Amino acid sequence: MQRSRVYLDSGGAAPLSDRVADALRAGFADGWADPARLGSESRRARALLDGSRDAVADALGARPELVHFTASPHAAFNRAIAGIHAARRGRHRILVSAIERDALLNAAAFVAPHAVDTVDGDREGHVSIEHLTAALRSNDVALAAVQHANQELGTVQRLEDVARATQAAGVPLLVDATSSIGHIDPPTYWDALVAHPADWGGPAGIGVLALEPHTRWLPAWPEGDDWAPGGISVPLALASAVALQERNEHRQREGARLSALVDRIRARAAELTGVDVLGDPDERVPHIVTFSCLYVDGEVLLSELDRRGFAVGSGSACVSGTLEPSRVLAAVGALTHGNVRVALHPGVTEQDVDRFLAELPDALAAVRSRIGAPHIAS
Amino acid sequence: MQRSRVYLDSGGAAPLSDRVADALRAGFADGWADPARLGSESRRARALLDGSRDAVADALGARPELVHFTASPHAAFNRAIAGIHAARRGRHRILVSAIERDALLNAAAFVAPHAVDTVDGDREGHVSIEHLTAALRSNDVALAAVQHANQELGTVQRLEDVARATQAAGVPLLVDATSSIGHIDPPTYWDALVAHPADWGGPAGIGVLALEPHTRWLPAWPEGDDWAPGGISVPLALASAVALQERNEHRQREGARLSALVDRIRARAAELTGVDVLGDPDERVPHIVTFSCLYVDGEVLLSELDRRGFAVGSGSACVSGTLEPSRVLAAVGALTHGNVRVALHPGVTEQDVDRFLAELPDALAAVRSRIGAPHIAS
Numbered sequence: 128m129q130r131s132r133v134y135l136d137s138g139g140a141a142p143l144s145d146r147v148a149d150a151l152r153a154g155f156a157d158g159w160a161d162p163a164r165l166g167s168e169s170r171r172a173r174a175l176l177d178g179s180r181d182a183v184a185d186a187l188g189a190r191p192e193l194v195h196f197t198a199s200p201h202a203a204f205n206r207a208i209a210g211i212h213a214a215r216r217g218r219h220r221i222l223v224s225a226i227e228r229d230a231l232l233n234a235a236a237f238v239a240p241h242a243v244d245t246v247d248g249d250r251e252g253h254v255s256i257e258h259l260t261a262a263l264r265s266n267d268v269a270l271a272a273v274q275h276a277n278q279e280l281g282t283v284q285r286l287e288d289v290a291r292a293t294q295a296a297g298v299p300l301l302v303d304a305t306s307s308i309g310h311i312d313p314p315t316y317w318d319a320l321v322a323h324p325a326d327w328g329g330p331a332g333i334g335v336l337a338l339e340p341h342t343r344w345l346p347a348w349p350e351g352d353d354w355a356p357g358g359i360s361v362p363l364a365l366a367s368a369v370a371l372q373e374r375n376e377h378r379q380r381e382g383a384r385l386s387a388l389v390d391r392i393r394a395r396a397a398e399l400t401g402v403d404v405l406g407d408p409d410e411r412v413p414h415i416v417t418f419s420c421l422y423v424d425g426e427v428l429l430s431e432l433d434r435r436g437f438a439v440g441s442g443s444a445c446v447s448g449t450l451e452p453s454r455v456l457a458a459v460g461a462l463t464h465g466n467v468r469v470a471l472h473p474g475v476t477e478q479d480v481d482r483f484l485a486e487l488p489d490a491l492a493a494v495r496s497r498i499g500a501p502h503i504a505s
Numbered sequence: 506m507q508r509s510r511v512y513l514d515s516g517g518a519a520p521l522s523d524r525v526a527d528a529l530r531a532g533f534a535d536g537w538a539d540p541a542r543l544g545s546e547s548r549r550a551r552a553l554l555d556g557s558r559d560a561v562a563d564a565l566g567a568r569p570e571l572v573h574f575t576a577s578p579h580a581a582f583n584r585a586i587a588g589i590h591a592a593r594r595g596r597h598r599i600l601v602s603a604i605e606r607d608a609l610l611n612a613a614a615f616v617a618p619h620a621v622d623t624v625d626g627d628r629e630g631h632v633s634i635e636h637l638t639a640a641l642r643s644n645d646v647a648l649a650a651v652q653h654a655n656q657e658l659g660t661v662q663r664l665e666d667v668a669r670a671t672q673a674a675g676v677p678l679l680v681d682a683t684s685s686i687g688h689i690d691p692p693t694y695w696d697a698l699v700a701h702p703a704d705w706g707g708p709a710g711i712g713v714l715a716l717e718p719h720t721r722w723l724p725a726w727p728e729g730d731d732w733a734p735g736g737i738s739v740p741l742a743l744a745s746a747v748a749l750q751e752r753n754e755h756r757q758r759e760g761a762r763l764s765a766l767v768d769r770i771r772a773r774a775a776e777l778t779g780v781d782v783l784g785d786p787d788e789r790v791p792h793i794v795t796f797s798c799l800y801v802d803g804e805v806l807l808s809e810l811d812r813r814g815f816a817v818g819s820g821s822a823c824v825s826g827t828l829e830p831s832r833v834l835a836a837v838g839a840l841t842h843g844n845v846r847v848a849l850h851p852g853v854t855e856q857d858v859d860r861f862l863a864e865l866p867d868a869l870a871a872v873r874s875r876i877g878a879p880h881i882a883s
Binding site: 132134136139140141142143148151152155156159160161164165166167168169198199200201202205229230233234236237325330331332333334348349350351352355356357358359360361362363426429430433438439440441 | 510512514517518519520521526529530533534537538539542543544545546547576577578579580583607608611612614615703708709710711712726727728729730733734735736737738739740741804807808811816817818819
């Protein structure tokens with residue numbers, strides 16, 4: 128019997144549900160025209176776009192007129208950081224947590240060369256409020272960026288404490304929510320927020336940027352470009368909104384189910400010799416877990432699992448497409464090689480996870496024996 | 506009997522053909538994964554993306570490895586101008602024709618503030634080779650931008666002459682081909698080229714940038730961003746390639762058919778009192794014609810035609826969504842108000858055009874009488 132593939136790499140990308148596929152079809156049928164023009168076809172496209180923005184804003188707890196679709200989360204980071212930084216005249220430095228995404232760190236380094244300061248955290252990935260508060264004492268901080276949930280560790284930040292510190296310092300807080308929206312309640316504390324539809328079951332190729340009414344920014348890009356140069360795809364926006372609605376409708380039940388599956392993976396992986404399970408076991412998104420395997424090259428283990436029918440992610444490879452040791456895992460003092468990130472989506476069943484856990488020890492042993500690692504029982 | 510809508514505003518946006526809709530469905534079914542990751546799903550997405558790039562490159566006569574999908578033509582202009590300008594150290598100025606797109610002009614002004622020089626042209630929209638050659642004599646020109654075809658006038662530039670001048674001066678030539686690819690043969694003379702899939706029947710939300718092997722550029726954006734920060738939508742890329750292939754398969758026959766229809770519109774519009782038909786009647790893309798109507802506000806005429814079942818474009822409104830007088834038409838010395846741009850797509854029939862031409866005089870007279878314009882027979 129041909130076993131079906133099990134996709135356990137859904138952070139930032141997942142198969143589309145039937146409802147999302149239907150939304151895409153409807154969007155391409157009715158929303159192909161340029162929403163910026165006159166004419167009935169364009170008005171129809173504009174109505175779909177506005178409705179999609181309203182729905183996403185509602186789910187984020189943001190004002191629709193301050194929610195912008197962008198070409199990608201990367202583009203959203205670029206624009207948000209450039210725009211907010213430009214409005215904070217006389218203040219230059221950008222504070223970031225050590226485990227922010229590469230895309231955010233690169234955008235910060237581009238906007239504020241040699242003026243990005245890193246705030247570290249604990250082993251589970253929580254940013255140090257003490258260090259953040261100390262760093263905010265400088266008068267030269269233009270903005271601070273702390274993520275909502277980490278895309279590798281799954282750890283959820285204590286944003287209430289983070290925001291208390293940034294608010295006391297009068298520094299705008301950019302929250303990367305690209306791994307949390309659609310999985311847990313949206314964050315309550317932020318001045319600017321970036322989200323990623325493909326992470327909640329929507330299509331790739333679109334991002335979301337939300338601003339609070341008080342958040343000041345100045346355009347730092349060519350005139351007429353607004354937040355997304357050339358506009359964005361209406362069908363992708365529509366499908367993003369539908370996907371978020373679908374996820375949120377089932378979030379309580381689905382979150383509990385996936386969280387229990389992740390608990391099972393955490394427990395089983397922790398029993399294996401030379402395997403470290405990372406991230407906060409409790410304050411986490413329900414669907415993500417990463418573990419590191421001693422004496423194993425991440426790429427080789429991924430290929431072995433892929434051959435056996437399981438797609439998983441590997442540390443920084445998830446974001447950058449490279450296989451350099453994970454910067455995030457290094458920042459929390461974890462083993463940075465042989466990382467496996469499991470990210471579950473609603474299509475993953477208990478049986479899928481059981482099959483994965485049954486296969487994992489053998490896949491690991493096979494890879495270890497092939498590279499002549501010291502024999503360790505698993 | 507309910508008459509169907511006639512869409513005559515297809516410059517940069519058109520209803521999707523069944524074949525393109527099928528490509529989108531296939532793309533979302535098989536290309537939802539992140540092409541930058543490992544794993545079978547990602548390899549499949551990457552294969553679709555690579556194949557799409559190859560097909561577009563082939564149609565452009567470009568090298569696949571030097572063809573980049575971008576989030577939009579705007580984004581392509583931004584990156585191309587910034588990247589090429591950065592590589593031309595010590596040279597600062599950018600030469601542009603007076604009738605380039607707003608998106609290109611805005612990108613140039615952003616990259617080279619107060620250092621963009623405009624080369625004018627004749628009444629039909631051909632750039633002056635004499636003026637271009639004179640402007641290229643400066644040693645401070647970083648790049649020149651001349652479009653292939655104008656999105657309002659339809660006029661096709663004599664790029665062989667343009668390129669002879671830029672090559673003699675050793676200045677890279679950026680060609681905006683966003684209104685020509687899929688309609689006429691691709692240009693042969695360019696160092697960088699921007700194209701727009703939605704203009705050839707593909708989906709909106711994606712652009713194309715092609716470079717020649719000798720064209721030098723330096724990254725002028727955050728690290729890791731490449732040409733499209735965060736990557737692009739694989740299904741949109743696939744559908745873009747399929748749409749271009751479909752257009753090119755039928756281009757000879759379809760071009761002749763649409764060109765004859767445009768000739769008919771040009772002839773009939775020219776008979777109307779107070780109507781100027783613009784652009785080169787011969788050296789033009791087959792599917793575009795713009796005319797200006799004396800004593801008429803473009804927006805009002807568009808609405809009147811829309812009410813009667815016809816979608817048309819109006820000067821600069823086509824690109825910027827605003828209703829300011831068309832900069833392009835002003836640059837060629839044409840009447841800048843009451844502009845109607847007709848852009849035909851393969852779904853437009855002879856009967857559609859006949860119905861439009863039968864309705865146009867009455868719509869024009871109705872608008873003129875409503876605003877109390879001097880009585881002119883039409």
